[in-house]
Amino acid sequence: MANVAFIGLGVMGYPMAGHLKTRGGHDVTVYNRTAEKAEAWVKQYGGERAATPAAAAAGCDFVFCCVGNDDDLRSITLGPDGAFKGMKEGAIFIDNTTASAHVARELYDAAKAQGFTFLDAPVSGGQAGAENGQLTVMVGGDADAFETARPVIDAYAKMVGLMGETGAGQLTKMVNQICIAGLVQGLSEAIHFAGKADLDVEKVIGVISKGAAQSWQMENRWKSMADGTFDFGFAVDWMRKDLSICLDEARANGARLPVTAVVDQFYAEVQAMGGKRWDTSSLIARLEKGEK
Template sequence: MAKVAFIGLGVMGYPMAGHLKARGGHELTVYNRTAAKAEQWVKQHGGTAAPTPKAAAAGCDFVFACVGNDDDLRAVTTGPDGAFHGMKKGAIFIDNTTASANVARELKAAADKLGIGFLDAPVSGGQAGAENGALTVMVGGDPETYARAEPVIKAYAKMVGLMGPSGAGQLTKMVNQICIAGLLQGLSEGIHMAMKAGLDVEKVIGVISKGAAQSWQMENRWKTMSEGKFDFGFAVDWMRKDLSICLDEARSNGAHLPVTALVDQFYSDIQSMGGNRWDTSSLIARLQR
């Protein structure tokens, strides 16, 4: 058992922190920008709520965060009341936010100066993965720091892997999102084609999902896509944030992402249709207008 803090109790962070408490058996202190959410978590899971990230991190062995973007991450780490100012030497900060590789390297350098560990550890698996404690965690950082943190991270994960030095976790998450974006557009067009051709979509999926076209998205999203149901899952707004990070990184490292850029614009169309919080599988909706 370790003394652990969790910063950011959103759709992902709330259940992740819960698994650290229930499965890991750790002593938990939580912080959320909206204090009522932290109090709700404590009422449900036990533990303690703190008024600032700094207070939450005080005396902890491990500090987790899952917030919105680079600026949010800076605010809860190196900001005036940030966790870095409350962490003891030797403690480890694990960032589960999907953010840029640049901010990961920036915070790693800041952590090194303070004598604390830092891992960028974005996750994949969506809300369902977080609630079921079955996320995939892609980690960047020092091997020694990773070895200490891995057993704790496993409380909410089915797969944890060290991908390389600081920033490598975020870069791997970018690859993950690039693959999902292209796959969902292809799946949308395939289902759309089947419907226009008068095929029985269920029968089509039943056959092609057993061959080379098989994917998690196909097996778990074809039915809701064909029914036009999108009020769940990983929001379009979040995917656009993630794809923006991918495209920014590509501009700096010379990668060519023409399909990713195109699908990003298709998601912009979905936003204009009012689908900001629709699941990312809603790409099919723009084909069926």
Template sequence: MKVAFLGLGVMGYPMARHLKDKGHEVTVYNRTAAKAEKWVAENGGRAAATPKAAAEGQDIVFACVGNDDDLRSVTIGPDGAFAGMKKGAIFVDHTTASAEVARELYAKAREMGLGFVDAPVSGGQAGAENGVLTVMCGGDEADYARVEPVIASYARACRLLGPSGAGQLTKMVNQICIAGLVQALSEGIHFAKKAGLDVEAVISVISKGAAQSWQMENRWQTMNENKFDFGFAVDWMRKDLAICLAEARRNGAHLPVTALVDQFYSEVQRMGGNRWDTSSLIALLER
């Protein structure tokens, strides 16, 4: 297919590459033009100067940007992607954003004869680079059916969860679960150290039982060694948790642990850990 990709950050850069590798005709846009030019030099395709120019003539326009305002900036307005998209084209948003903005842009797209699928991802930078992301989608079944085979270029799991906004709501569930898991793992490793146990031996045993998780399998060693200069940044996690907590205030959900862990992350930021991996929660316990 002819596709565009807007936003070449740590996630978008490899995702766009996978689309090209799978044979799609790819046009890229990035706010910093030099990064788009670098991508083209490495992968082929072409770069466009604006989201509108990138979207012109494309079957699908993908985006992975920072937040709600960034998403609006690349979709609406005279230079936004919606202004350049042909009738029947579909916009797929991989940004972790609010369900509100997903519904807002879905409605705007429908008015213009376009499709819109909110499709936040999980799996981090490694998942994007290796093409094994999990993608959570909201939108119309017909639009999803058209984009799912293309999303498969960089995903190992992809599912439509419901109408517009359902993808973003599911990503909130994902982040709520991760926040609690990382805090529990931090406390477990900290406790094991204080108890004089061999942390590696402990993890090798409990990771085969009910305590097993992705966080345990992939983060226990770096947490034990106090290494956090990689991965999903604390700043990004706080942005995501703010979205979760705002939605909870609207729908009446009670998220006491999530709110507490969000405050723990604010303490990590005060320690200078803004760009540390989210597993750095253990640093608060071992100060």
């Protein structure tokens, strides 16, 4: 059992912090910008809530966070009441935010200068994965810190891998999002085509999902896509944020991402249709706009 803090109780962080308490058996202190969310978490799980990130981090062996973007991450770490002001020597800060590799390296350097360390550890699996404790965690940072933190991270994960030095976790998450963007667009076009061809979509998916076309997206999203329902956890706004990070990194490293860039613009069309909070499978909506 360890003293643990969790900063950021959104749709991902709330259940992740819960697993650290219930599965991991750790003493957990939480902080959330909206205090009511932290109060609700404590009422549900026990533990403590803190008034600032610094207070949450004070005395903890491990401090986790899951916030929105680079600016949010800097605010809760380096801000006037940021967690880095409360970190004890030898502690480990584990960042589950999907952010840039640049900010991961910046915060690693700041942490090491203060006598503790930092792991970039973005996750994949969406809201369902967080709620079920079945996330994939891609980690960048020092190997010894990873080995120390891994048993704690296991509380909310089905797969935890050290991908390389600082920033490698975020870079791996970019690869993940690039794959998903192309897969969802392909699946959208396939379901749209099947409908236009007067095929029974359920029968088609039942067959092709057992062959080379199979994917998690196909298995878990085909029916809701065919029905035009998009009320799952990972919103289009978030995906556009993630793809922006991918495209920025590609411009810096020289990678060419033509499909990713096009799909990003397709998501912009979905946003313009009012789908900012629809889940990412809503790409099919732009193909069938006006038909239902």
